[in-house]
Amino acid sequence: MPEETPQFRVALRGDAILTSPRFNKGTAFTIAERKAFGLTGRLPSKVNTLDEQCKRAYAQLQMRDTPIRKNSFLQSLKDQNWVLYYTLIGRHLKELIPIIYTPTEAEAISQYSHLFRRSEGMYLAFADQDTMEADFLEQTKGQNIDLIVCSDAEAILGIGDQGVGGIGISTAKSAIYTLIGGMDPSKSLSVTLDVGTNNQDLLDDELYVGWPHKRVRGEEYDKFVDKFVQLVRKYFPNSLLHFEDFGVTNAQRLLERYRTTHSVFNDDIQGTGAVTLACIMAAIGVTKSKLSTQRYVIFGAGSAGMGIAHQLRDAIVSIDGVPESEANKQFYLIDKDGLITDSLVSTTSVRGELHPFRRPDSEWEGAQTDEEGKVRLLEVVKRISPTVLIGCSTRAGAFTEEVVKAMAAGCERPIILPLSNPSQLVEVDPKDANEWTGGKALLATGSPFPPAKRPSGKDYK
Structure with a gap:
């Protein structure tokens, strides 16, 4: 039996229902519905099917010549008609996810104040905290909320502090929950916690x-x-x-503070870690090895990097039965100050969560260092011959040809995951990594890229 369409009792009429994205059906309102809701004179006479509406909307979308224009069009469509918006994207998911999320959404967020047309979520500003509860209740009145996505916008999609523009990442992630997880959008709430910004360009922008x-x-x-x-x-x-997208000084701390009192999830820590673990488990299925026998270099030890390290370490413990202290030894973490070592921990303000992964200084006697005396990525790769190289640094091009070739020289099937987004900040273009390793690398990225050609001529997608 086909699933029946749910029925709602709606008190809206006329323009009120046409301006409600949840209930607006545009030209798909039937003749009976148009009479019931006072729409007969407000719509053209032809009744369209959802298929016809999607065809028209997709044609309109294709007229936009840049990703940011397409993003703006889809945002406008979402403000008008949820059913059409989610149906259209669902039918062109691979093509349009990069438009409504990374990498295009980063550009939309960076221009948020200049693209602003209407409210798209809940804005809770530090200056208005005395009325926070009243504001919260006013906006959620009569709603049954199952999902709340919030950001303070300090670390947005690799582009950093974006102030109130963070509402864009909250709404985009809520849309992903609907498109991929089937979440009812009427039961989700997108929030920006506006605690100011240290982005001087925003502060100077009238x-x-x-x-x-x-x-x-x-x-x-x-x-x-x-x-x-x-x-x-x-x-x-x-x-x-x-x-x-909370900043590195707050992300893990807030997760630890609230995880025992409420159902909380940090995408940058837990989500990135889970996806990376899945990629590496698929890769070691190809290499016919184990998690515990890999040598992991994680380039970028922020929220994402540490989420990955913890997730992989815990998997080594639970799957391969290795004690946690031994599992920690499989990791080499490189932050802005270089390789995390005992001496670096003792002389700088390295966050406590990095301490279990620090390397003994004795391992690096005679190692080549930079002018600041720090052990950098190329030296680490040359000395330890890693099997897994993970990038979450937002340092474009950091995995140079020399780094990638050095890794390939010491490993039959190097696993290389340049995960930084948006795509312009990725550590290496997968096409280049594929070429520099003679097609031996097992690759996954954090942003979409065109297929790369294998030596056999087949596409690496």
Whole structure:
């Protein structure tokens, strides 16, 4: 039996229903519905099917000549008609996910104040915290919320602090939940926690629509975030609270603080870690090896890098039965200050979560260092012959030809994962890594790229 279309009792009529993206059907309203909702004179007479609407909308989309124009068109469509928006993207998922999410959404967020047309979520500003509960209740009145995606926009998609533009990443991720996970969009809430910005370009921009103030830190920041989290716990205790693109000083800390009191998920830590683990497990299926026998170099030890390290380490422990202290020894973490070693930990303010992965200084006696005395990526690759090289640094081109060839020289099937996004910040173009290793590399990226040619002539997709 085909699944029946759910029926709703809707009190809206006329323009009110046509301007409600949840209930608007555009020219798909039937004759009976047009009479019932007072739409007969408000719509052209032809009744279109959803297929016909999708065909028209896709043709309109193709008239936009750049990804950012396509992003803007789809945002406008979403503001008008949810069913058409999600159906259109669902039918062209591979083509349009890069338009509504990475890499195009990063550009849209960076231009948020100049592209702004209408509200698209909940804006909770530090300056208005005294009315936060009233504002929260006003916007969620009568709703049954299952998902709340929030960001403070300090570390957006590889482009850094974007202030109030962070609402764009929250709404984009909520859309992904609907498209991939089947989440009812009426049961999700997108939030930006506007605690200011340290992006001077935004502060100097007279069109910036956020709170024009330096980013709040410390106890004031914690109290503001906690006030929001407690509202979520109080009014939607069964919801999932999704943290997105928080800065490295807050991401892990907030996850640890709230994970035992509410269902919380940090995509940059847990999501990135889970996806990377899945990629590597697929790769070692090809190499017929084990997680515990890999030598992992993680280039970029921020929230994503540490999420990956913890996820892989825990998998080594649970799958291969290796003690945690031994599993830690399979990792070589490189941050902006170079390889994480005992001496680096003792002389700089390296975050505590990196300490279990530090390398003994005795391993690196005689190692080539830079002018600051730091052990850098190429030297690490040459000395340890890693089997897995993971990039989450947003340092474009960091996996140079020399680095990739050095890795391939010491490993039959190098596993190379340049994960930084957007695509212009990736550590290596997969086409180049494929060429430099003679097609031996097993590759996965964090942003979409065109297929690369294997030596056999087949596409590496």
